Amino acid sequence: MATLLWLQGGACSGNTMSFLNAEEPSACDLVTDFGIEILWHPSLGMELGENAKRIFHDCASGARPLDIFVFEGTVIQAPNGTGRYNMFADRPMQEWVRELAAQASIVVAIGDCACWGGIPAMAPNPSQSTGLQFHKRELGGFLGPNWRSKAGLPVINIPGCPAHPDWVTQILVAVASGRAADIALDDLQRPQTFFTSFTQTGCTRVQFFEYKQSTLEFGQGTRTGCLFYEFGCRGPMTRSPCNRILWNRQSSKTRAGMPCTGCTEPEFPFFDLAPGTVFKTQKISGAIPKEVPTGTDPISYMALAAAARVAAPKWAKEDMFVV
Numbered sequence: 001m002a003t004l005l006w007l008q009g010g011a012c013s014g015n016t017m018s019f020l021n022a023e024e025p026s027a028c029d030l031v032t033d034f035g036i037e038i039l040w041h042p043s044l045g046m047e048l049g050e051n052a053k054r055i056f057h058d059c060a061s062g063a064r065p066l067d068i069f070v071f072e073g074t075v076i077q078a079p080n081g082t083g084r085y086n087m088f089a090d091r092p093m094q095e096w097v098r099e100l101a102a103q104a105s106i107v108v109a110i111g112d113c114a115c116w117g118g119i120p121a122m123a124p125n126p127s128q129s130t131g132l133q134f135h136k137r138e139l140g141g142f143l144g145p146n147w148r149s150k151a152g153l154p155v156i157n158i159p160g161c162p163a164h165p166d167w168v169t170q171i172l173v174a175v176a177s178g179r180a181a182d183i184a185l186d187d188l189q190r191p192q193t194f195f196t197s198f199t200q201t202g203c204t205r206v207q208f209f210e211y212k213q214s215t216l217e218f219g220q221g222t223r224t225g226c227l228f229y230e231f232g233c234r235g236p237m238t239r240s241p242c243n244r245i246l247w248n249r250q251s252s253k254t255r256a257g258m259p260c261t262g263c264t265e266p267e268f269p270f271f272d273l274a275p276g277t278v279f280k281t282q283k284i285s286g287a288i289p290k291e292v293p294t295g296t297d298p299i300s301y302m303a304l305a306a307a308a309r310v311a312a313p314k315w316a317k318e319d320m321f322v323v
């Protein structure tokens, strides 16, 4: 039996909502089939008041072994580093986080806010929010760059806004069954099994991406083209399995005609763009995307795009806007 404690800091509960939608395994399966004992969770915890506080104190002091500490949301440090903007069980949440992280065998950050600070950490960041071990792309965050759990591992980051339920449950099962050290992480401490390939992998519009043909409107079917050229799709620059491990087991943003907004990357939500242009591809000289797919450069991409447009077959241009 592996014990798990899940707390929320500066959070909207989106990752909890996503987790509760898990199906294979479900949150219940984690308990009944995979031996995870949920000591407390904001939505699932059975204990209230003093009884709940006793669990937190026992885990924080080491009196009760804590195998997995899951944190959702930012660590709020305002005002002036005291953390008193986010009180929980009589103390600033940041004090619970520091003590529980020190006692846990493994610490898992769920969602962008816990991983890198997410939306709350955007300038001017009045809550002084940060992630557990990153602040945006910079290693450090609340626990510091060299922090390691009792098992000797850094925080395992499962980003997303929210994280897909399967990403969460599969990692929790691996951790609970003693395989945490086998989870290969990338340089942002994300499990490589989910965050090595690009969101574009498996996208049903990719043939139109190849021939540089754009869809004209949001929400249109796959046959109408790619969302990269006019709607700012970040699929070629974002690492996630959203088109391999489908949402609700049936779809993804790009399949539904909405651009990927890059929610698994530390820079999300990319709101440094001019107002009204978040879903608009930024262009150089009116035609070439300002940001090109990861791994290429604007000049090479420009040459490829020109050739691809010339070579585009008739089927790729039907009913579409040619950029």
Ligand code: SF4
Binding pocket: 199, 200, 201, 203, 204, 205, 206, 207, 209, 226, 227, 228, 233, 234, 235, 236, 254, 259, 260
């Ligand atoms: S740019 Fe977006 S819509 Fe186009 S193929 Fe890539 S992921 Fe799909």
Ligand code: SF4
Binding pocket: 160, 161, 199, 238, 239, 240, 242, 252, 253, 254, 259, 260, 261, 262, 263, 264
């Ligand atoms: S498609 Fe992009 S924005 Fe949507 S959940 Fe996946 S990574 Fe996030």
